[in-house]
Amino acid sequence: xxxxxxxxxxxxxxxxxxxxxxxxxxxxxxxxxxxxxxxxxxxxxxxxxxxxxxxxxxxxxxxxxxxxxxxxxxxxxxxxxxxxxxxxxxxxxxxxxxxxxxxxxxxxxxxxxxxxxxxxxxxxxxxxxxxxxxxxxxxxxxxxxxxxxxxxxxxxxxxxxxxxxxxxxxxxxxxxxxxx
Amino acid sequence: xxxxxxxxxxxxxxxxxxxxxxxxxxxxxxxxxxxxxxxxxxxxxxxxxxxxxxxxxxxxxxxxxxxxxxxxxxxxxxxxxxxxxxxxxxxxxxxxxxxxxxxxxxxxxxxxxxxxxxxxxxxxxxxxxxxxxxxxxxxxxxxxxxxxxxxxxxxxxxxxxxxxxxxxxxxxxxxxxxxxx
Numbered sequence: 001x002x003x004x005x006x007x008x009x010x011x012x013x014x015x016x017x018x019x020x021x022x023x024x025x026x027x028x029x030x031x032x033x034x035x036x037x038x039x040x041x042x043x044x045x046x047x048x049x050x051x052x053x054x055x056x057x058x059x060x061x062x063x064x065x066x067x068x069x070x071x072x073x074x075x076x077x078x079x080x081x082x083x084x085x086x087x088x089x090x091x092x093x094x095x096x097x098x099x100x101x102x103x104x105x106x107x108x109x110x111x112x113x114x115x116x117x118x119x120x121x122x123x124x125x126x127x128x129x130x131x132x133x134x135x136x137x138x139x140x141x142x143x144x145x146x147x148x149x150x151x152x153x154x155x156x157x158x159x160x161x162x163x164x165x166x167x168x169x170x171x172x173x174x175x176x177x178x179x180x
Numbered sequence: 181x182x183x184x185x186x187x188x189x190x191x192x193x194x195x196x197x198x199x200x201x202x203x204x205x206x207x208x209x210x211x212x213x214x215x216x217x218x219x220x221x222x223x224x225x226x227x228x229x230x231x232x233x234x235x236x237x238x239x240x241x242x243x244x245x246x247x248x249x250x251x252x253x254x255x256x257x258x259x260x261x262x263x264x265x266x267x268x269x270x271x272x273x274x275x276x277x278x279x280x281x282x283x284x285x286x287x288x289x290x291x292x293x294x295x296x297x298x299x300x301x302x303x304x305x306x307x308x309x310x311x312x313x314x315x316x317x318x319x320x321x322x323x324x325x326x327x328x329x330x331x332x333x334x335x336x337x338x339x340x341x342x343x344x345x346x347x348x349x350x351x352x353x354x355x356x357x358x359x360x361x
Contacts, residue, residue: 037246110336
């Protein structure tokens with residue numbers, strides 16, 4: 001390395017230190033407060049939990065909707081496709097994607113096999129949704145609680161447009177006198 | 181002043197965060213040479229490398245409260261400067277035009293010491309010709325003498341991937357240099 005290059009580099013280094021320290025001392029750059037990062041971490045955890053719960057709930061709603069429509073006879077399938085809550089499916093996928101994005105933000109994610117972490121995360125969500133369906137908790141939710149209306153919308157038996165045989169006339173208790 | 185020299189990076193960071201921001205000058209003093217050299221290897225332009233390092237130091241100061249004192253400060257700082265440098269590389273489109281999946285000769289394994297000697301002797305030009313994907317870990321391992329774990333923290337890649345990339349980079353450098361000779 002020539003003397004000129006060494007001199008030039010030393011000059012750059014000195015200038016660098018001076019330029020940065022001047023900015024710090026004059027206050028033109030300031031440290032972001034600790035609470036800013038605490039808030040960031042907290043919202044990240046809340047976001048991850050919320051998107052996971054949301055994805056589980058929405059996937060469970062899909063299981064519930066499929067179960068309510070029964071076995072897949074051709075016309076039943078068509079009926080199901082027409083009334084299938086596709087937006088719920090999209091939202092569930094959105095929840096999973098945002099969950100994975102937030103997981104990737106954590107420090108541990110690059111140290112482990114992230115494909116495996118993603119796989120386990122998705123399987124855990126689907127399994128949780130399936131377990132809720134299997135234990136019948138969603139049936140309970142469809143009858144009572146704050147999510148009742150939501151579940152009932154995807155239950156074909158509560159839909160007004162589906163004809164369930166009902167007697168619309170007035171019941172009369174008349175004695176029938178048959179004559180031959 | 182002598183005491184300051186004996187303090188660890190993490191301790192100095194604690195002082196900068198809570199007591200005296202002037203101590204940040206010691207951090208700059210400790211790392212500017214190393215970071216300038218590293219950025220220069222990535223960017224190949226002295227002015228851009230200086231910009232990357234300056235921006236890196238500023239970003240590190242602004243976000244100093246986000247640094248986890250349980251981790252290694254040098255890895256955190258390298259990570260910030262690395263990101264700045266990579267952004268500049270892509271902005272200026274100076275990255276290597278070599279294909280990433282270049283066919284490599286397998287079965288050729290040279291001793292690390294030999295590779296180190298070769299690198300120090302005349303491989304600067306060869307390193308500049310390998311894709312940035314391999315240049316990053318190779319530079320950190322052989323020139324900055326970082327461990328696999330530190331490189332993993334800087335590049336945010338699993339240790340296994342670092343090992344594979346360094347191995348491939350060694351073969352690539354060897355191949356390019358042999359062609360030149």
